[in-house]
Amino acid sequence: xxxxxxxxxxxxxxxxxxxSLECTVEGTSNPNLYWYRQAAGRGLQLLFYSVxxxxxxxxxxxxxxxxxxxxxxxxxxxxxxxxxxSGFYLCAWSPTAGEQYFGPGTRLTVT
Amino acid sequence: GIQVEQSPPDLILQEGANSTLRCNFxxxxxxxxxxxxxxxxxxxxxxxxxxxxxxxGRLSATTVATERYSLLYIxxxxxxxxxxxxxxxxxxxxxxxxxxxxxLVSP
Numbered sequence: 001x002x003x004x005x006x007x008x009x010x011x012x013x014x015x016x017x018x019x020s021l022e023c024t025v026e027g028t029s030n031p032n033l034y035w036y037r038q039a040a041g042r043g044l045q046l047l048f049y050s051v052x053x054x055x056x057x058x059x060x061x062x063x064x065x066x067x068x069x070x071x072x073x074x075x076x077x078x079x080x081x082x083x084x085x086s087g088f089y090l091c092a093w094s095p096t097a098g099e100q101y102f103g104p105g106t107r108l109t110v111t
Numbered sequence: 112g113i114q115v116e117q118s119p120p121d122l123i124l125q126e127g128a129n130s131t132l133r134c135n136f137x138x139x140x141x142x143x144x145x146x147x148x149x150x151x152x153x154x155x156x157x158x159x160x161x162x163x164x165x166x167x168g169r170l171s172a173t174t175v176a177t178e179r180y181s182l183l184y185i186x187x188x189x190x191x192x193x194x195x196x197x198x199x200x201x202x203x204x205x206x207x208x209x210x211x212x213x214x215l216v217s218p
Contacts, residue, residue, distance in 0.1 A: 032204060038152075042195055044208040051204060059205070088152055099144060100199075100206055102154040 002027035006091050006103040013110055019064075019078040021106050023091030026072065031093040033074040034100070035066055038088040050074060051096075086110045113138045113202050117209035124188050124216050132183040132212045134198030141201045143174050145183050148195040148211070157183070157196075188216045 003026045013019060025031050035047040046059045048066035056066050063082050067075045074091060088107050094100040114137040124130055134143070145157040158165050158172040160181065165172055169188075174181040185192055193216050199206040 034205070042211045042213070044197070044199075046205055046207075049205055057204075090152075090154065097141070099142070099156065099159040100201075101156060102146075105152045107152070 002093070002101065004091060004093055004101060004103040006089075006106050008106060009104065010107045011109070013081050013108065015083055015110055016080050019076070019081050019085070019108070021076040021089055021091075021108075023074040023076075023103055024072055025093045028072070028093070028095070030071060030096075032096060033068060034092040034094075035074065035076050036090045036092065038090060038105075040087075044090070048076070081110045083110050113140065113200060113207050115198060115200055115207050115209040117196075117198055117212050119212060120210065121213045122215070124214065126188060126190060126216055126218050128188050128216075129184070129186045130188060130214070132185070132196055132198075132214075134181040134183070134200075134209055136179050136181075136198075136200045138179070138202070140176070141203070143181050143201070144199045144206070145172055145181070146197045146199065147192075148197065150194060154197070185214075188214075190216050190218055192216050 005024050034049045036044045038044050050068045090105045091103040092100050116135045118133045142161040147155045160172050160174045162176045169186045171184045195211040195213050197211045199208045
């Protein structure tokens with residue numbers, strides 16, 4: 001069966017510091033991968049998605065970037081964090097055309 | 112892009128009560144999913160339901176794609192049903208989420 005991992009689970013970082021969040025999927029190949037952010041107030045915002053290695057689509061221009069160095073690995077990065085980057089970051093995967101499954105999330109607090 | 116609206120935004124129930132959550136969407140979609148976000152933030156898949164009706168225990172869902180809405184039914188609610196329920200619809204490769212219904216089930 002497929003599983004999706006995210007780490008770290010929680011992170012507290014100062015403003016201006018770099019960020020790297022990692023997401024890996026097991027038990028499937030060539031998945032679509034997604035990064036979402038959920039700020040206080042519930043809504044989920046799609047940040048990036050990828051349909052293959054090195055293929056990244058950005059949905060919202062911002063302080064963040066994403067990379068997919070391997071088939072089942074998706075990384076969310078920032079060179080300099082802003083206070084507004086605080087939130088709950090969720091990674092998800094899906095088959096090419098099918099149901100989407102979410103990881104456990106990373107709670108980021110920028111201080 | 113497609114718009115997704117959920118109602119009601121908040122709902123308080125006594126344990127044992129039934130409820131219906133609604134999701135309206137503005138355009139044709141390839142699929143529709145319902146999720147439950149538990150108090151720890153985990154998004155749990157409830158239904159993948161582009162059309163028709165499905166049931167899983169005390170929960171069931173119906174999507175009427177031609178009329179652009181979906182309903183989630185919760186029967187005999189339990190305190191563990193508390194959390195936020197999201198509807199999400201897929202256009203092409205990505206999901207668009209509604210703002211959710213926050214459900215609180217009190218004992």
